[in-house]
Amino acid sequence: MSRRIARWVSIACLALAGQAAGTERVDPAGLAALVDDAVARYDLPGVAVGVVVDGEVVLRHARGELRAGQGEPIDADTLFKIASNSKAMTAAVLARQVDAGLLRWDDPVVRHLPGFRMADDWVTREMQVRDLLIHNSGLGPGAGDLMLWPSPNRFTRAQVIEGLRHLQPRWSFRSRYAYDNSLYIVAGEVAAAVAGVPFDALVRREVFAPLGMTRCQAGSWQRDAVGNVAQPHARIDGRHVVVRADEATIPDEPMMAAGGLRCSLDDMLRWAQVWLEPDASQGSAPWLSRTQRDAMWTAHMPMPLTARMREWDRSHFSAYGYGWRLTDVDGTAKVSHTGTLKGMYSALTLLPERGVGIVVLINGDADEARTVLMQALVKQFTASNGVHDVSHYASLLASERAVQGDPTPLLRGRSSAPTPRRLAHVLGRWRDPWFGDVTICRQGEATVFASERSPKLHGDVVAVGERLQVRWREADVDVDAWLLPSRRHGDAPTLHMAKVDPDADFSYDFEDLAFVHAGDCR
Numbered sequence: 001m002s003r004r005i006a007r008w009v010s011i012a013c014l015a016l017a018g019q020a021a022g023t024e025r026v027d028p029a030g031l032a033a034l035v036d037d038a039v040a041r042y043d044l045p046g047v048a049v050g051v052v053v054d055g056e057v058v059l060r061h062a063r064g065e066l067r068a069g070q071g072e073p074i075d076a077d078t079l080f081k082i083a084s085n086s087k088a089m090t091a092a093v094l095a096r097q098v099d100a101g102l103l104r105w106d107d108p109v110v111r112h113l114p115g116f117r118m119a120d121d122w123v124t125r126e127m128q129v130r131d132l133l134i135h136n137s138g139l140g141p142g143a144g145d146l147m148l149w150p151s152p153n154r155f156t157r158a159q160v161i162e163g164l165r166h167l168q169p170r171w172s173f174r175s176r177y178a179y180d181n182s183l184y185i186v187a188g189e190v191a192a193a194v195a196g197v198p199f200d201a202l203v204r205r206e207v208f209a210p211l212g213m214t215r216c217q218a219g220s221w222q223r224d225a226v227g228n229v230a231q232p233h234a235r236i237d238g239r240h241v242v243v244r245a246d247e248a249t250i251p252d253e254p255m256m257a258a259g260g261l262r263c264s265l266d267d268m269l270r271w272a273q274v275w276l277e278p279d280a281s282q283g284s285a286p287w288l289s290r291t292q293r294d295a296m297w298t299a300h301m302p303m304p305l306t307a308r309m310r311e312w313d314r315s316h317f318s319a320y321g322y323g324w325r326l327t328d329v330d331g332t333a334k335v336s337h338t339g340t341l342k343g344m345y346s347a348l349t350l351l352p353e354r355g356v357g358i359v360v361l362i363n364g365d366a367d368e369a370r371t372v373l374m375q376a377l378v379k380q381f382t383a384s385n386g387v388h389d390v391s392h393y394a395s396l397l398a399s400e401r402a403v404q405g406d407p408t409p410l411l412r413g414r415s416s417a418p419t420p421r422r423l424a425h426v427l428g429r430w431r432d433p434w435f436g437d438v439t440i441c442r443q444g445e446a447t448v449f450a451s452e453r454s455p456k457l458h459g460d461v462v463a464v465g466e467r468l469q470v471r472w473r474e475a476d477v478d479v480d481a482w483l484l485p486s487r488r489h490g491d492a493p494t495l496h497m498a499k500v501d502p503d504a505d506f507s508y509d510f511e512d513l514a515f516v517h518a519g520d521c522r
Helices: 003-006 028-042 083-101 122-126 131-133 158-165 184-195 199-211 265-276 290-294 307-313 367-382 390-404
Strands: 045-052 056-064 233-236 239-242 318-319 325-329 330-340 343-353 354-364 430-434 436-443 448-451 457-464 467-471 480-486 493-499 515-519
Touching: 028 045, 028 056, 028 367, 028 390, 045 265, 045 367, 045 448, 056 265, 083 131, 083 199, 083 290, 083 330, 083 343, 131 184, 158 184, 184 199, 199 265, 265 343, 265 354, 307 325, 307 390, 343 367, 354 367, 367 390, 457 515
Parallel strands: none
Antiparallel strands: 045 056, 045 354, 233 239, 318 325, 325 330, 330 343, 343 354, 430 436, 430 515, 436 448, 448 457, 457 467, 467 480, 480 493, 493 515
């Protein structure tokens, strides 16, 4: 491992000595066995895993099918949704524009997008390009995500950006970390405005083409013309079922810059190699300057350091760079990100001081599987002793669950048809300034909640105890919601919502909705 690489890594507090992994220490068969163990333990529909050490790909291991039961195998060229691993690519596009002198990290966003607004005028004026990337806006976790998921929906990128001015902050600007996606969409539009071309064309030009990431896709494209596309799965009634399946034409969804890119295992391994070899050039000059590489991997925003990170990895700090999470594991630098969409999980971990990159792509609901598998793989390069296999980490997670208890019985209590008295305060047409219109109306024997712009948010209103709950009809919308009607003296009736499971995915940001009654059912 070159000493120049260790000098180049500029993450705050990560100037920690580490021995190079060395390809002679790598056991590809042992790494593949870890993948096989995870597939068996978690019954994954499909997975593609790769490892880079000192610039060489030492493992490409794929298992499973594009669609469970259809017989089309996953391989190193299979396209997966990489979800939030898209964020580092968006940040890299901006970094290349900074290199080219087209913008500065401290440029006000309104310099490039004059129509951009946040709820607070001062925040609007002060929001810099860099702030779009580091989750410090003051908005709550996942604020505005209901404009992005569940997909597909009818929101446009312009509507998402317009909606930001109606999202109320939970904290002061730049006061703390809270993960968001919507501002990455703004970041992509800033880059597009600077370049004068749409973001999908820009990311192809600035990232995919120069780096040889030939299978990656952005924007709208044809599923069958590209071919070899993994489909997302959920486990329903004990079997793998394709959910949110791709249509023949993949749409240019608003979430592209935040989590809408797709790449293959070989593409992601190439992406890892580029970051692990800072002195390599693409053509006549480095793809990204040392200065901007340093900026991408600088700790710009502190993140919580969890008990698990301390106990499993002996980590000392956690922070967010530009599109990357930064921490330390067993005394060496770790740069990583994960990506999560319904039925699609990705993870990329880089150990720059060891020259190691690890990619995990899964086409199923696999939160625990991803955690356990990536942890076991990383430990093969950082741990000096002990057992660090899939079973070990699965057991640790099982112990955590035993302490926390199982909330499932509380989430779907016995339901009944709501009485007319209970429904009186919720029936009608309702409008939220960023989410748009919904109706809660009688349809035959049922009372149905339906969203105009997000058609998958379509479900039955039932009574659970003294409360009203919406139970979504789509199998892949898995977080039900409470309806919380209220009346303010002299004003129109209002309606709020909340996740039935408060610990569910924060992208179901029902708590940010504030509906006002807009009329009666038609």
